[in-house]
Every structure is written in structure tokens, then in C-alpha cells.
Amino acid sequence: MTSPLRKTVLYIVLGVGALIMVFPFVWTVVTSITPGATLTTTPKLIPDDPSLSPYFELFDRVPFAQVILNSLLIAGVSTLLQLVTSAMAAYVFARMPFPGRGPIFVLYLATMMIPFQVLIVPLFAEMKTLGLINTYWGAILPTIASAFGVFLLRQAMSTVPYDLDQAATLDGAGHFRIFFQIMLPLIRPALATLTVFAFLNTWNSFLWPLIILRDPLMQTLPVALSSLQGQFSTQWDVLMAGSVISIIPMFALYVFAQKYIVQGVAGTGLK
Secondary structure (H helix, E strand, C coil), X not given: CCHHHHHHHHHHHHHHHHHHHHHHHHHHHHHHXXXXXXXXXXXXXXXXXXXXXXXXXHHHHCCHHHXXXXXXXXXXHHHHHHHHHHHHHHHHHXXXXXXXXXXXXXXXXXXXXXXXXXXXXXXXXXHHXXXXXXXXXXXXXXXXXXHHHHHHHHHHHHCXXXXXXXXXXXXXXCHHHXXXXXXXXXXXXXXXXXXXXXXXXXXXXXXXXXXXXXXXHHCCHXXXXXXXXXXXXXXXXXXXXXXXXXXXXXXXXXXXXXXXXHHHHXXXXXX
């Protein structure tokens, strides 16, 4: 196969794949502006009578503005604390030799294989003992430590030459100064990547907020969206309107950090 023909076939395959991936989102948006839309009919990409009434009905049925603020608060604070804990732990594993560092790191990574459902009961008992049931901190605290975040940032820090540490040490810098003034600026792509992954994970979390938050005014977006689906009937236009609103912050965050994500993922495996 000649090179121009190969490129043409490649572009066609990529184009078809892109259309397949984008279609569910387009269909969600179209359904959200089609009052009375159902899943039993063939979706139309151009609605007959588009309207924003499903969005207005969404805010009438659910305190959606408060729900959005709840999700932003929980996801934002969780992401910030996860960046702090992951960066500090990664620096210790990457730059501070101590006995058993390798086995401890492997053991910590092994916790990624434990399903979250297994931890729900002990976590709930712990939050109850601390008096954090039905509080924002009860929803946030179990998410502030991430084995994946530590692994990602440790790999990024391992790519930084040790000569920089030695030069800074000769100038009288300690670990805190090296960490804040040298290490963090050099691993910004990895930090941006972890920010997106951590935010998306917390933003989309359903099970833990459902269990820990009892007050309807403290619900997060996934929990609020599930309440829109009835046992016998569902207003799909209203549900899709909520889905579109829940996608917007994630899409904006990804577009903003896309360049850093590519750099961070590409550089994570290099050493």
C-alpha cells in the first residue's frame, strides 16, 4: 500500500472512530433540548422543536445550583489535598532513600487493586466515629490519598536530574526548598495530569457520596441525576439536561489542561 493511500485509509478510520465517540455526546445534547424525548424512538440530530424548557424544569425539580456547588466544593478540595499528599509522598519515595523504600512503595501501589466497595463499611464506621456523617469533610477525607497520584508524580520526579538537588544542597537549600522551588515547577505537566484525573474521579463519584451525605441539599451531581430516573418512567429530556451540565466542567478542565496531560503521560514512563 502506497504512503498516500495508507494516510487516506488512516484518516478515514480515525474520522469514523471520532464520529462514533462524539455521537453519544451530540445525542445527549440534542435530547436535552427536545421536550418529551424518549429512548424508544430513533434519535434525531436536528430536533423538530428545540427548547430549553428541560433545563428550566431541571432547576425546578432539583436544587441544581446547590448541587453543582456541592460537587465543585467536594471535587475541588479533594483534588487540592490529593495534589499535596501525593506530591509530598512522591518526593519522599523519589528523593529520600530510607530502609525498605522499595517494598513500601510496592505495597502502597498494591492498594490500587483493592475495590472501593470493600472499604465502604470500615470507612463508614470511621466517619461515624469521627462524627463526620452527612458532612462535606466526610465525603472528602477518604479521597485525599491516591496511590495512582503518588506513582504518577514519583515517576515524574525520577526524571529530574539529581545534579539539581546536589547543586541546591551546596547552596544551602534543604528538602523543603528543593521540593517547592525546584521539583514542583519541573513536574507541572504531571501535576496537571493528576489534577484532571483526581477531579474527574471525585466529580463522577456516586457510591460514597450516596452513602455519606443524607441531606438532599448536600447531594452531588451523580446522586442528584440518579434521583431524576423514576422506577416506571423517566423524563429523559430533563435527565439529559442534567448530564450536559455535569459534563461542562469536566470538558472545560480537560481543554484547559490538555497540553500538560499529553506531556505528563508521555513523560511518566521515562527515566
